[in-house]
Structure formats: structure tokens, C-alpha cells
Amino acid sequence: MxxxxxxxxxxxxxxxxxxxxxxxxxxxxxxxxxxxxxxxxxxxxxxxxxxxxxxxxxxxxxxxxxxxxxxxxxxxxxxxxxxxxxxxxxxxxxxxxxxxxxxxxxxxxGVGWPVAEAQGCDVVILAGGLGLAPLRPVIYSLLANRRRYGKVALLYGARGPGEILFRSELEQWRRLLDIELHVTVDHAEGDWHGSVGVVTALLPKADFDPDNTLAMVCGPEIMMRFGVGALRDAGVSGSAIYLSMERSMKCAIGLCGHCQLGPAFVCRDGPVFRHDRLGSLLSAKEI
Ligand SMILES: Cc1cc2nc3c(=O)[nH]c(=O)nc-3n(C[C@H](O)[C@H](O)[C@H](O)COP(=O)(O)OP(=O)(O)OC[C@H]3O[C@@H](n4cnc5c(N)ncnc54)[C@H](O)[C@@H]3O)c2cc1C
Ligand code: FES
Structure with a gap:
């Protein structure tokens, strides 16, 4: 050579x-x-x-x-x-x-989820559809260092029972005593006996202290918009809510501008953003 x-x-x-x-x-x-x-x-x-x-x-x-x-x-x-x-x-x-x-x-x-910042806090994970995939590494990290966190609630919504992602892992997590898991579907079918409705309706079932909670939200933008609203209504501060945004990308290193979201580039400054830092962008058309 x-x-x-x-x-x-x-x-x-x-x-x-x-x-x-x-x-x-x-x-x-x-x-x-x-x-x-x-x-x-x-x-x-x-x-x-x-x-x-x-x-x-x-x-x-x-x-x-x-x-x-x-x-x-x-x-x-x-x-x-x-x-x-x-x-x-x-x-x-x-x-x-x-x-x-x-x-x-x-x-x-990109910038990932605030797993280290969440230490000492209750953690609420709100996931919709394929949004569970980018959050799965968070769940592994929380479970690997479980004593560093307060209560942990995973609230997951899918379109139907046949659309539930990572089903066998969800069953494993459900059996753990130190993580609270709630799953809902938009439309029940077959032998589904669980919750039916939007994922935000699961929030009142979860046990967490809103004054000491960090929330991570990922899913379709409409779901994230309602998720943030429900978390805010439950008393969680905008500075403690994080979302993962999707935009079409080319370079992924902050050069081409394809993924621009207001003053931010989703590839470089996100995809995970703190809700209060997204500010007025959240009232824009896509979220
Ligand atoms: C930061 C980031 C992380 C992502 N993580 C994942 C991931 O973990 N898993 C994953 O499957 N995708 C993920 N995506 C989305 C993925 O990049 C797109 O689905 C992909 O670029 C589509 O390209 P394509 O050439 O296959 O489809 P195209 O041929 O470009 O599009 C086909 C059709 O699908 C529609 N479409 C494109 N993207 C999406 C989308 N995201 N959702 C629904 N419809 C869409 C288009 O509007 C078009 O109608 C992520 C995107 C971003 C920005
Ligand atoms: S994809 Fe090029 S700036 Fe983000």
C-alpha cells in the first residue's frame, strides 16, 4: 500500500x-x-x-x-x-x-436527547408511531442507570395494534417494576383490550412530579404539538420538554441550509430541541 x-x-x-x-x-x-x-x-x-x-x-x-x-x-x-x-x-x-x-x-x-441532564428528575417519554425508534436508546440508557433517575414513564401511541413497534421489548419493559408503561392505539381491532385514543390521553395515568420532570417527545409533528400542550397543561415547564424534529437533509453538517428551521439547522442544532428554544417556530405550520 x-x-x-x-x-x-x-x-x-x-x-x-x-x-x-x-x-x-x-x-x-x-x-x-x-x-x-x-x-x-x-x-x-x-x-x-x-x-x-x-x-x-x-x-x-x-x-x-x-x-x-x-x-x-x-x-x-x-x-x-x-x-x-x-x-x-x-x-x-x-x-x-x-x-x-x-x-x-x-x-x-446532531444533538441528542438530554439523558445526562435528566439525572435526578422524573422522566416522561411520549412517543408516537416510529418516534419510539429514536427514543429507544434513551430507554436503554435510563434502564442501565436506573437509580440515577426518579420515576420513569413511557407513554406510547400507535395507529393500531398491528402498528405497535418493538412489541416484545415493550412487553419486557412492562414487566419491570421501575418503569411505568402505557400503550394506546388510535383504532382498536382484533383482540386488543388496551387503551384506545390519542397518546396524550395517557398522561393523567402517569405518576410524575411536574416540577421535577424532564419530558422527551417524538412522533408525527401533530402528535408532538398536542403532546407539548398536554405536558404544559400538566405543569411541566417548556424548558423541561424536548422534541426531535425532522426536516429533509443533504449535508447534515450545517452547510447547505436544506434543513433550516427559522434560525436553526435541524442537522447541526437538533434534531433534538428544547421546546422553549424552538419558541415561535412551534406555532408555524408544521408544528
Ligand atoms: C433527523 C432525522 C431522523 C430520521 N430518522 C428516521 C428513522 O429513524 N427511521 C425512518 O424510517 N425515517 C427516519 N427519518 C425520515 C427519513 O429520512 C425519510 O423517511 C427518508 O428521507 C425518505 O426518503 P425516501 O427516498 O425513502 O423517500 P422519498 O422517495 O423521498 O419520499 C417518498 C414519499 O414519502 C414521503 N416521506 C418522506 N419522508 C417521510 C417521512 N419521514 N414520513 C412520512 N412520509 C415521508 C414523501 O413526502 C414522499 O411522498 C428521519 C429524518 C430525519 C430528518
Ligand atoms: S442538511 Fe445541510 S444544513 Fe442541515
Missing amino acids: SMAFTTERIAAAADPMVPRVARLRRRRRDLNDVWTLVLEMEDGSDLEFAAGQFNMLTAFGVGEVPISISGDPAKAGGGLVHTIRDVGFVSGALARLAPGEAVGVRGPF
Whole structure:
């Protein structure tokens, strides 16, 4: 191997616009149109990340999209985990990858969830649909350091019983005595005997001290808007509510302006934002 080639490779590795190559270790179908992919970096390295960060994933020859990391931040060697809904060209190509096939990875990018700041507080996690995926690393982190936190409530809403993500893990978490779990569906069907209605209706069931609570909210923007309203009504301060925003992205490093949200760039300043810092943007059309 020549010195020039080595230098080029080092330069490429340091360039945040150049994807590194990973390979699909395995994939699991979670829902009809949702797959969880476990990737491993071709060079054998572990990609360290914070809960709430995302990667830009390339389906070679198709395109690149931002996808949150849904695995355990503390699990070195566990592979790089992403949960993807097949909504279009790139997400569909990623969802259809076969084991061993190559994927491009840039990242991790962005500001994650305030897992450290939440220490000593009660924690309310409000998730809708696929919004549970970017919050799953938070749940792993809280459970791994459970004594550092007060009461923990996970409130999850899905469209129907067949749309409940990570169902077997939710069952495991439900059996734990130190996390309160409530699940609701918009429309009941089959043998569903649980709650029916919007996820915000679960909030009165949760036990937390609003004066000492940190809330993390992720889901469709309409759900987040109502979620924030319900948390505020319950007495949680805007400075203690965090949301993860989605905008279309190109560079993911704050250069191109594609993801601009008022004065902020979602890729660089988010995707996780404190509610009171989003300010008037929250009354804008999309949230
Ligand atoms: C920070 C961040 C994190 C994200 N994390 C995840 C994740 O963990 N898992 C995941 O599956 N997706 C995630 N997304 C969304 C994902 O990036 C988009 O779904 C993807 O870019 C769609 O590209 P595509 O080429 O497959 O679809 P396109 O061909 O571009 O779009 C196909 C159709 O789907 C619609 N569409 C595009 N994006 C979405 C969307 N997010 N929801 C619903 N409809 C959409 C388009 O309007 C279009 O009608 C994230 C986005 C951001 C910004
Ligand atoms: S995606 Fe380019 S600035 Fe955010």
C-alpha cells in the first residue's frame, strides 16, 4: 500500500461528507413496512453515538437519507442499529438490503436527547408511531442507570395494534417494576383490550412530579404539538420538554441550509430541541 493511498484514506475518513462503508449483518421485520437493520462497519470499528443522534445512510446507486440510531449506546460490538420505514426510493432500498450488502454511513450527527441532564428528575417519554425508534436508546440508557433517575414513564401511541413497534421489548419493559408503561392505539381491532385514543390521553395515568420532570417527545409533528400542550397543561415547564424534529437533509453538517428551521439547522442544532428554544417556530405550520 503506497503512502499516498494511505494519506488519501485517512483524509477521506476524516471528511464528514464521505460515507464509510458498512455491511448489513442482519435485518428484522418489525412491522409491515418497518425494518430494523443491524450494520457493522467494514473496518471493524464501533461507531459511538449519543441517544437521539442520526446517521446519513446511503443505498449505493439510489441515494442518501437521515435515519436515527435505534440501538443501545452502551453496547459496543452490538452493531449499528437503525429502524427504517419504507416510504420511498432510498428507505425502500435500505429496507430491502440483503445480509452482507454494503451501506454508506456518514455520522453520527446532531444533538441528542438530554439523558445526562435528566439525572435526578422524573422522566416522561411520549412517543408516537416510529418516534419510539429514536427514543429507544434513551430507554436503554435510563434502564442501565436506573437509580440515577426518579420515576420513569413511557407513554406510547400507535395507529393500531398491528402498528405497535418493538412489541416484545415493550412487553419486557412492562414487566419491570421501575418503569411505568402505557400503550394506546388510535383504532382498536382484533383482540386488543388496551387503551384506545390519542397518546396524550395517557398522561393523567402517569405518576410524575411536574416540577421535577424532564419530558422527551417524538412522533408525527401533530402528535408532538398536542403532546407539548398536554405536558404544559400538566405543569411541566417548556424548558423541561424536548422534541426531535425532522426536516429533509443533504449535508447534515450545517452547510447547505436544506434543513433550516427559522434560525436553526435541524442537522447541526437538533434534531433534538428544547421546546422553549424552538419558541415561535412551534406555532408555524408544521408544528
Ligand atoms: C433527523 C432525522 C431522523 C430520521 N430518522 C428516521 C428513522 O429513524 N427511521 C425512518 O424510517 N425515517 C427516519 N427519518 C425520515 C427519513 O429520512 C425519510 O423517511 C427518508 O428521507 C425518505 O426518503 P425516501 O427516498 O425513502 O423517500 P422519498 O422517495 O423521498 O419520499 C417518498 C414519499 O414519502 C414521503 N416521506 C418522506 N419522508 C417521510 C417521512 N419521514 N414520513 C412520512 N412520509 C415521508 C414523501 O413526502 C414522499 O411522498 C428521519 C429524518 C430525519 C430528518
Ligand atoms: S442538511 Fe445541510 S444544513 Fe442541515
